Amino acid sequence: MSATLTDRPVWTDHGAPVLPIATSRQSLAGLGRALRKHPAECASAVLLTLLAGVGVVAVPLFLGRLVDAVRAGARQDLVPLLAFTAASVVFGAVFAALAQRTTERLGARVAADLREEVLARALGVESRVLERVGSGDIASRVTEDVENFVAAVPLAATVFSAATTIVVSAAGFASVDWRLALAFTVVFPVYWVSLRAYLPKAGPLYAAERRSAADRGQVVLESLHGLSTVHAYDMAEPQTRRVAAASERTLAAATRALRLFILFMKSMNAAEALGLSAILLAGYWLVDAGAVTVGEVTAAALLFHRLFDPLGTVLLSFDDVQRAGAALARIVGVTLVPPPEPKPDRPHDGPVGIVGRGLRHFYDEGHEVVRGIDVEVPAGTSLAVVGASGAGKTTLAGILAGVFPPSAGSTLLVDARGSVDVGDLDAGQVRDWIGMVSQETHVFAGSLRDDVLFAAPGSTDAEVHAALRAVGAGAWVAALPDGLDTAVGAGEHPLTAAQVQQLALARLLLRDPPVVVLDEATAEAGSSGARDLEQAAAALVAGRTAVVVAHRLTQARACDRIAVVADGLVVELGTHDDLVALGGRYADLWSAWSRRY
Numbered sequence: 001m002s003a004t005l006t007d008r009p010v011w012t013d014h015g016a017p018v019l020p021i022a023t024s025r026q027s028l029a030g031l032g033r034a035l036r037k038h039p040a041e042c043a044s045a046v047l048l049t050l051l052a053g054v055g056v057v058a059v060p061l062f063l064g065r066l067v068d069a070v071r072a073g074a075r076q077d078l079v080p081l082l083a084f085t086a087a088s089v090v091f092g093a094v095f096a097a098l099a100q101r102t103t104e105r106l107g108a109r110v111a112a113d114l115r116e117e118v119l120a121r122a123l124g125v126e127s128r129v130l131e132r133v134g135s136g137d138i139a140s141r142v143t144e145d146v147e148n149f150v151a152a153v154p155l156a157a158t159v160f161s162a163a164t165t166i167v168v169s170a171a172g173f174a175s176v177d178w179r180l181a182l183a184f185t186v187v188f189p190v191y192w193v194s195l196r197a198y199l200p201k202a203g204p205l206y207a208a209e210r211r212s213a214a215d216r217g218q219v220v221l222e223s224l225h226g227l228s229t230v231h232a233y234d235m236a237e238p239q240t241r242r243v244a245a246a247s248e249r250t251l252a253a254a255t256r257a258l259r260l261f262i263l264f265m266k267s268m269n270a271a272e273a274l275g276l277s278a279i280l281l282a283g284y285w286l287v288d289a290g291a292v293t294v295g296e297v298t299a300a301a302l303l304f305h306r307l308f309d310p311l312g313t314v315l316l317s318f319d320d321v322q323r324a325g326a327a328l329a330r331i332v333g334v335t336l337v338p339p340p341e342p343k344p345d346r347p348h349d350g351p352v353g354i355v356g357r358g359l360r361h362f363y364d365e366g367h368e369v370v371r372g373i374d375v376e377v378p379a380g381t382s383l384a385v386v387g388a389s390g391a392g393k394t395t396l397a398g399i400l401a402g403v404f405p406p407s408a409g410s411t412l413l414v415d416a417r418g419s420v421d422v423g424d425l426d427a428g429q430v431r432d433w434i435g436m437v438s439q440e441t442h443v444f445a446g447s448l449r450d451d452v453l454f455a456a457p458g459s460t461d462a463e464v465h466a467a468l469r470a471v472g473a474g475a476w477v478a479a480l481p482d483g484l485d486t487a488v489g490a491g492e493h494p495l496t497a498a499q500v501q502q503l504a505l506a507r508l509l510l511r512d513p514p515v516v517v518l519d520e521a522t523a524e525a526g527s528s529g530a531r532d533l534e535q536a537a538a539a540l541v542a543g544r545t546a547v548v549v550a551h552r553l554t555q556a557r558a559c560d561r562i563a564v565v566a567d568g569l570v571v572e573l574g575t576h577d578d579l580v581a582l583g584g585r586y587a588d589l590w591s592a593w594s595r596r597y
């Protein structure tokens with residue numbers, strides 16, 4: 001694996017490295033891609049919403065005709081017109097319900113697709129990128145941002161239907177008389193000015209309200225948690241005053257937000273009054289000039305009145321749409337991380353040795369934790385890595401296992417066909433060559449079988465049992481109520497730290513890579529558990545090339561050679577006997593260990 005010190009993609013937000021955030025255009029393109037996967041649902045959502053809009057618009061138009069029929073005394077037209085009006089009401093209601101359902105379902109599908117896409121891409125993000133941006137950013141995008149987007153789906157459906165109704169109504173207006181339609185447009189400048197005044201202030205005011213509500217909650221929680229202290233020091237009164245002060249601040253913030261909202265609503269009402277007046281005035285003039293009928297003006301006025309609702313929906317949803325847009329930008333942003341380049345297939349051939357050349361690594365610039373290590377583990381031999389806490393053992397193990405690239409230097413794998421740089425293999429191929437048990441083994445929610453098969457899908461139950469027996473897990477697995485079907489993971493059958501380590505070892509045994517890197521597989525098991533795990537690890541190491549980060553020196557003694565790491569460098573290297581004879585750091589560690597155990 002080769003890498004240079006600058007070989008890291010970085011996007012920044014106020015100087016802090018983050019994953020990319022999509023621009024509006026990229027977000028829309030991402031949404032478009034997700035929508036295009038459901039062409040039939042998209043078409044039916046649009047069609048049903050249009051039909052619902054037609055229903056909404058038809059009612060005022062028929063009512064307008066009714067007015068004209070009454071004025072003309074055309075009694076024979078009244079019943080059919082009333083029937084058409086009633087039918088339009090039913091038609092509009094039925095299609096509105098169908099449209100809402102279809103659009104919400106489509107939204108839920110799109111959200112699910114986006115969630116899957118972002119999760120797949122997140123899992124494929126290279127560790128060098130993850131290391132730079134931190135896993136928190138990616139986790140919040142896959143969870144919170146996706147949730148925020150999903151929560152906005154019903155709203156998006158409502159806004160889409162409202163926007164469609166507005167468009168269909170505009171067509172309805174134009175069909176009555178273009179001059180009436182023109183009169184109606186006087187509302188738009190008023191809406192525009194109100195929105196420009198409302199939106200920039202609303203966000204910070206609502207945020208302040210949420211913040212002060214959170215502060216109040218914090219004060220209340222503190223008082224409850226510290227109840228005994230409050231009683232002991234007779235602090236009930238000052239504490240109540242703190243809660244009251246926090247409540248007043250919340251109330252003041254909520255009042256400020258509400259006042260702005262009421263002002264905004266008033267300006268919307270003013271816009272509606274203005275629009276209606278404009279239509280009636282224009283209507284009066286047009287009727288007078290004989291250009292339109294009273295019924296047509298009635299239809300236009302009713303049409304406009306019916307628009308209050310959808311217009312209000314669209315205007316009031318700006319905030320939420322902006323918030324959903326921000327979540328979408330972060331979700332789509334994950335998909336903008338360039339996927340790792342596909343590497344040519346290079347299966348291993350026979351036993352594999354491992355060579356690290358000039359390895360250096362830093363997590364924080366200016367603080368190297370591996371400072372130039374050359375290490376060679378010939379095929380079929382084992383190397384123990386020992387040293388004080390923080391010496392760089394885990395970092396070295398991670399680099400040798402190809403979990404992340406070094407800041408400088410390279411790791412080569414050597415087989416019968418020659419050598420290959422770990423960096424020239426893709427992540428899946430690396431795991432065929434090298435298996436690793438790290439300090440953080442995760443137990444996935446599911447059956448015990450699935451948890452083991454995770455590393456080697458397709459293995460039979462007999463093979464899974466054999467692997468579990470080989471790592472010393474046979475007895476406890478046999479005692480499980482449902483055997484391999486037992487549910488493990490969060491909230492299910494609890495596993496001890498040693499059992500989790502055994503699972504990790506069994507996974508690796510089934511995967512059967514020629515090289516294994518074990519990092520403190522025995523550290524958390526307590527001394528008797530640790531001895532069992534040592535044996536389990538020995539079963540895995542036998543016949544393979546192994547790098548073992550060993551805290552228990554018996555495990556180090558069992559390896560062919562031992563590297564003592566101190567402050568990012570290998571300071572001693574040799575067999576157990578050589579190093580004891582050398583009388584250096586390892587000899588000191590060994591004599592201290594021998595005295596203790």
Ligand SMILES: Nc1ncnc2c1ncn2[C@@H]1O[C@H](COP(=O)(O)OP(=O)(O)OP(=O)(O)O)[C@@H](O)[C@H]1O
Nearest residue numbers: 363364369387388389390391392393394395396565
């Ligand atoms: N992800 C990380 N980000 C920043 N610093 C890190 C990270 N991982 C390790 N370090 C730092 O790098 C140094 C070497 O850590 P490393 O875990 O490699 O040492 P170690 O010898 O394995 O220690 P231990 O035996 O305690 O696990 C330490 O100073 C540690 O704090």
